[in-house]
Amino acid sequence: MIKLRNCIVTISLLLLVALLPGFSNSLSVKAQEYIITEDHAATIKEHKLIAENDEYQLYLYEDTLSIIVRDKKTGAIMESTVSEDDGKSNASWKNFMQSGIVLEVIDNVSTQLTRASLLDGAKVDVQLTDNGFTADVSYEKYGFTYQVKVALLDNGFSVEIPDESITETNDQYKIGNIYVYPFMGNTYLGDRDGYMLIPDGNGAIINLEDNGGKYTSGFSQRVYGENVGFNESHVLSLFWGEFQTVNDAEMIMAPVFGMVHTDSKMAYIGIIEEGEYDASIEAYPNGAYTNYNWITTKFRLRQVYVQPTSKSGGSVPKVEEDRTHSNIKVRFAFTREEDADYSGLAKSYRNYLLEKQALIKQEDDFKIRLDFLGSDIKKWFIFNVSVPMTTTKQVKSILEDLQKENVTDILAIYKGWQKGGINTLPITKYKADWKLGGTKKLTNLIKDTKEMGIDFYLYQDALRANPSTSNTTYNVVKRIDKRLFEEETYKDVFEKMVYLTPKRTAENLKKLLKNYTEKSVNHIALAGVTNKLFSYTYSGSTYSRVDTANVYNELLNTMSESTDLILDEPFAYLWKYAGALYNIPVGSSDYIFADEDVPFLSIVLKGIMPLYGDYTNFEADKNEYFLKLVETGISPSFYITYEDTSKLLYTNSCDIYSAKYSVYKNEIIEYYTKLKEVNSAVQGACIEKHEKPQENVAVVTYDNGVKIYVNYNSYSVTIDGVTVDAMSYRVGEANE
Numbered sequence: 134m135i136k137l138r139n140c141i142v143t144i145s146l147l148l149l150v151a152l153l154p155g156f157s158n159s160l161s162v163k164a165q166e167y168i169i170t171e172d173h174a175a176t177i178k179e180h181k182l183i184a185e186n187d188e189y190q191l192y193l194y195e196d197t198l199s200i201i202v203r204d205k206k207t208g209a210i211m212e213s214t215v216s217e218d219d220g221k222s223n224a225s226w227k228n229f230m231q232s233g234i235v236l237e238v239i240d241n242v243s244t245q246l247t248r249a250s251l252l253d254g255a256k257v258d259v260q261l262t263d264n265g266f267t268a269d270v271s272y273e274k275y276g277f278t279y280q281v282k283v284a285l286l287d288n289g290f291s292v293e294i295p296d297e298s299i300t301e302t303n304d305q306y307k308i309g310n311i312y313v314y315p316f317m318g319n320t321y322l323g324d325r326d327g328y329m330l331i332p333d334g335n336g337a338i339i340n341l342e343d344n345g346g347k348y349t350s351g352f353s354q355r356v357y358g359e360n361v362g363f364n365e366s367h368v369l370s371l372f373w374g375e376f377q378t379v380n381d382a383e384m385i386m387a388p389v390f391g392m393v394h395t396d397s398k399m400a401y402i403g404i405i406e407e408g409e410y411d412a413s414i415e416a417y418p419n420g421a422y423t424n425y426n427w428i429t430t431k432f433r434l435r436q437v438y439v440q441p442t443s444k445s446g447g448s449v450p451k452v453e454e455d456r457t458h459s460n461i462k463v464r465f466a467f468t469r470e471e472d473a474d475y476s477g478l479a480k481s482y483r484n485y486l487l488e489k490q491a492l493i494k495q496e497d498d499f500k501i502r503l504d505f506l507g508s509d510i511k512k513w514f515i516f517n518v519s520v521p522m523t524t525t526k527q528v529k530s531i532l533e534d535l536q537k538e539n540v541t542d543i544l545a546i547y548k549g550w551q552k553g554g555i556n557t558l559p560i561t562k563y564k565a566d567w568k569l570g571g572t573k574k575l576t577n578l579i580k581d582t583k584e585m586g587i588d589f590y591l592y593q594d595a596l597r598a599n600p601s602t603s604n605t606t607y608n609v610v611k612r613i614d615k616r617l618f619e620e621e622t623y624k625d626v627f628e629k630m631v632y633l634t635p636k637r638t639a640e641n642l643k644k645l646l647k648n649y650t651e652k653s654v655n656h657i658a659l660a661g662v663t664n665k666l667f668s669y670t671y672s673g674s675t676y677s678r679v680d681t682a683n684v685y686n687e688l689l690n691t692m693s694e695s696t697d698l699i700l701d702e703p704f705a706y707l708w709k710y711a712g713a714l715y716n717i718p719v720g721s722s723d724y725i726f727a728d729e730d731v732p733f734l735s736i737v738l739k740g741i742m743p744l745y746g747d748y749t750n751f752e753a754d755k756n757e758y759f760l761k762l763v764e765t766g767i768s769p770s771f772y773i774t775y776e777d778t779s780k781l782l783y784t785n786s787c788d789i790y791s792a793k794y795s796v797y798k799n800e801i802i803e804y805y806t807k808l809k810e811v812n813s814a815v816q817g818a819c820i821e822k823h824e825k826p827q828e829n830v831a832v833v834t835y836d837n838g839v840k841i842y843v844n845y846n847s848y849s850v851t852i853d854g855v856t857v858d859a860m861s862y863r864v865g866e867a868n869e
Contacts, residue, residue, distance in 0.1 A: 164396035198233030209399035237310040276303025294461040315429035318392035330391030334383035334721035336733025351417035362668030382722040402478040407462035479736035495742040499812035502770040507549035509784040525570035527775035548592040596661025608637035624785040635684035660701035715745035719761040739766035740819035
């Protein structure tokens with residue numbers, strides 16, 4: 134009877150929608166099911182209306198904590214679970230798809246993983262609140278309890294699982310992972326138009342189209358990169374009874390993901406507000422495990438790792454003793470109509486960061502970035518011999534030469550300035566290599582560049598230590614299995630590096646900061662700690678990624694009070710301390726299941742702070758890379774040496790195969806001249822819209838009205854009446 138009544142209501146609603154003024158006949162029949170015109174329907178698909186505000190309504194099905202969000206202005210809805218399964222999924226997946234919260238449970242004895250949805254013996258007690266609900270969930274079999282808090286917001290809703298509400302009372306079972314509304318906005322095969330947004334590199338999208346079963350895996354990456362404290366080949370993520378490993382890829386710099394339904398013009402960006410340090414983003418196109426397209430975040434509370442038992446290679450799997458302690462909180466921020474696309478999601482995230490002061494607007498003047506390599510070391514018989522590549526005198530000479538060519542807006546970074554060169558780590562004193570001119574000459578160079586109007590930064594990798602040049606017996610990171618973590622360099626002179634403990638990093642930098650201040654050094658290009666987070670053991674204690682992030686956060690907060698910091702490809706939690714970001718990717722990892730690159734990070738950050746890309750001199754297709762810089766609003770970077778790079782052949786810098794200034798001088802001038810002109814039209818402006826009106830063509834609209842047209846085709850194109858030559862670009866006005 135209920136199903137018949139629902140069917141009649143659905144047919145009636147479809148007829149009403151078809152009669153609406155402005156209704157588009159292009160809207161698919163399937164998409165029409167997700168437009169609910171009745172403003173105050175008591176139920177939608179057996180979900181009861183429990184909260185609403187001026188913008189949205191929240192519906193709940195208590196048994197599984199399934200929710201539906203309805204946009205009051207457009208009538209569009211998004212569901213958090215699969216309401217009508219196609220019958221092709223097994224029982225485990227069916228329960229997964231119909232549950233608001235899903236656990237992955239570790240058997241402490243066998244270390245095997247099982248899935249526990251809210252349909253797998255959970256007791257759910259729901260209490261409604263003014264703007265949502267609170268649910269107490271318990272599993273008698275496993276001895277687990279936790280609480281879920283869902284609140285309707287002005288632009289969406291938030292989900293929170295307080296850390297203190299999570300209990301584990303059965304020694305045999307431990308919580309491995311928690312999925313929070315994993316099927317929010319899911320779609321079936323190619324029934325809907327739209328895409329999923331993944332934070333891969335600058336950004337990428339996966340279209341909601343029928344893939345015909347050609348994809349057997351999806352996107353699965355840790356937020357803020359891999360955790361070197363564990364053997365990452367043994368990451369717990371159970372799909373069809375198999376462990377899934379993490380792929381090598383661009384790091385996730387920002388804890389976000391998105392779903393866009395272009396047919397109903399409804400979209401959301403998921404923002405991990407708490408628990409991001411031990412979360413991952415998972416996105417699966419249809420064919421990868423199910424016939425549905427879905428994207429979610431997974432929170433890792435515990436991990437199984439391999440514990441060596443002998444020097445001969447014996448080992449056993451072991452469950453992490455203590456779980457991660459952090460609140461879990463995700464905000465789903467919705468956009469509608471013209472903003473229901475990746476541009477709208479990026480703007481929503483930008484506004485969120487600015488409002489939370491997690492991002493501070495900086496001067497966005499155009500500069501070209503030039504990194505200078507000072508020196509490195511090569512082996513000569515049994516001795517280490519310094520190889521000077523760019524002395525302080527030569528750095529000044531190059532900068533003066535460029536200024537004569539009207540290249541005046543420069544951000545310069547001096548790498549390998551320290552005694553012993555670039556791989557003599559850690560830097561603990563302000564002491565320059567004597568073959569570069571020594572400390573006094575470096576201090577003079579810093580003063581001279583300031584008078585020249587050049588931003589001059591000293592490069593500092595604050596994370597790594599070189600066992601061959603420093604005492605690394607103490608204060609270095611050991612993995613959770615108690616073994617020393619060693620980073621392979623795959624080079625001949627120094628084969629391995631180790632990581633300093635966060636505490637030692639902080640001690641070193643705070644002491645060095647005093648030394649810098651005495652010498653009027655207040656421009657630091659920080660690396661290492663900006664894009665690494667890890668669990669580790671030291672002196673019998675275990676520390677989580679949360680602990681590491683807390684130390685780095687406090688450290689950069691202190692440094693930023695007296696130092697102008699620019700940060701190397703930093704994670705989002707550190708953006709507020711940066712005057713600029715460098716080594717920002719212009720594209721993605723090019724996964725086979727990803728359909729397009731989109732400049733999500735550029736839309737978020739351009740106009741808020743300067744962005745600098747990877748080194749132009751190492752790009753295979755420089756013409757395409759130049760256009761990418763134009764499209765993304767990222768400024769160019771070059772790695773420069775005065776001497777010929779053949780001198781680096783027997784050093785750890787042997788991969789710098791082409792960097793000699795005399796070779797790249799003209800290219801630097803060309804990039805500077807052209808990109809300065811482009812940026813002068815949009816200086817201080819933010820990206821309002823990024824579109825791809827046809828294949829290999831991008832149109833970028835800034836909030837000052839300027840449009841930039843980029844054509845990657847081998848033939849000219851005309852867009853908005855503007856003709857753009859092959860492999861070229863045009864800068865025009867919005868009304869051109």
